[in-house]
Structures are given as C-alpha cells and as structure tokens.
Amino acid sequence: MKNLNDPKLSEFLRKHKPAPPRESDNFEQKLFNLLEQEPQFKSPKSANKLILLGAIATGFMLIVGGAYFLKPSSQIAENNPEIEEFLVNSWDGTIKGTYINHETTPEGEWLMLTNYQEK
C-alpha cells in the first residue's frame, strides 16, 4: 500500500510555519470587556429542566382543562326546579276535573270503570 504520509515535508512545514502578526494593543482586555456583555447560552441541563417543567405544566393544564370541558353539561340540572314545576303543572292540567281516589285499589278502579260503562 502506498504511504500517504510525507513526514519530511510535514516536518519542513512545521519548522517554517508562517508566524502571525502580533495582536493589537489591549486586545485581551477589549475581548474580555465584550465577553462581560455577552450572556452565555443556557446549559443543556437547565434547558432539559425547563423542558421537563414545561411538559409537566402542559400535562396538568390538559388534565384540568379536559376534565372541565369533557364534564357533561350542567344546564339541565341547573333548570331542574323549573322543569319539575312545569311537569307538575302539565300533569295537573291533564287531570284537572277528574276525580282520583288515591286510596282505591286496582279492584275498586275496575268496579268504577264497570259502573261508568253501565251508565
């Protein structure tokens, strides 16, 4: 296999590496003054915590919201007294003028019916 390395040339290049010009005056201080104004990004750990807390809060909201919205409508229950009154009135209206003996037995009702037919 052909040797791809060229150690002699690598050594020559390393030995005669072009030197960069010196940095400008107070470069380091200027850089660190800038750094003080630059906030660091949030660390992954903090970000993960935030994501976890967000997920918990969202889940809680969904459960609470779901329970509220999926609950059967309470509209009928709220109008219950009105409905009861309406039913009672309607019932009374249908039997108004009709004698009802609440103490009669089924046999008595039968006899009453036969008496009526005889008339």
Next chain:
Amino acid sequence: MSKVLADDQGINEQQMVELSQQGDAASFRHLYRRYQQRVRSTLYQLCGQQMLDDLVQDVFLRVWKGLPKLKNSSYFSTWLYRITWNVAQDQRKKYGQMSQFQTDIAPDETIKYIDSKSVEMPNLLHLHYQDLVARGLQSLSLEQRAVLVLHDLEDLPQKEVAEILNIPVGTVKSRLFNGHTAMRKFLQQEGEII
C-alpha cells in the same frame, strides 16, 4: 495534545472548562491564554492577516457563548478548532466563493527579492522558508490548506483533524496526500528540494 495540563493555580484544563461553562470569566481567561496563539496562527494560515484580530475575537466570543452547550469538557480543544474552522469558512463566504483568499501571508515583503542560494544568515533563511510555506499554502484550496495546517503545522492527529472538519478520516488522508503533492510541486518550482 495534552488535554490535562496543570496551570499556575493547579487547576487542570477540564476544571477550567467546567468553571468557564458556569460563567467564570477568570477561568476562561486561562483557557484564552493557553489557546489564543494556536487559534491566531490557524486563522492566519487559513485567512491571512486581514481582519485577523476580528476573527480571533469572533472565535472566542462564540466559544464563550457556546461553552455551556459543550457536553464533554475533554473535547474542548477539538471543539475550539472546529469553531475556528467555522469562522474561517464564514469569512470565505463573506468574501465570495474564492478558492483562494487574498491571504497576504508574507512575513516581509523584502523576502521576495532574496535569492535563497545567496542567503547565509539562518534567520533570513528561516524567513525565506516561511515565505515559501506561506505562498505554497495560498496555492492550495481552502479545504486542502485546512488539512495541512491542522495536521502538519498544528501537529494534530488525522482523527482529530477529521473531527474538527467533520469529514471522514479517509478524506483527511486523501486531502493530505493531494496537498503534499501540490506543495512539493510548488517548492520544486521555487527551486527547493525537500
């Protein structure tokens, strides 16, 4: 490259990185002093001296801001070189898709007029060779140059070069081979046999 070097305060590099991740500017200053020359040199070989201070500043600002995202502090140097490479690439995009920068890497303009055979003083010969290397690097594409700069000039292993440039090791090898071939050809044209 040694990743755990004790500094003056007896804090190793990983600890300095971890402290810097928590926003400790003093620890970051130690890291800056340790690496700024390498970053500066790499950017100089890749982009030339124009705006060099700005580019170095950009690298260390990005490093400072992004440090909390670095998961493994032992990869700091590789990550730093990668940011350096990204800044160099951004610079190339800014100045158009040129295969070669106007790098103006010439230690001294007068060197161009010195005949290598007549140079006897060692420091002048060294300057002459520096000029040759600089011009040879300029003749390469940025991708080939980056591999030669990181592997040969910065003395990084091929695997690390691959990680920094985000390319396979095989690509590093082939670029290195082609870069060496081109560099040898350039040096031969200049009358230098290595």
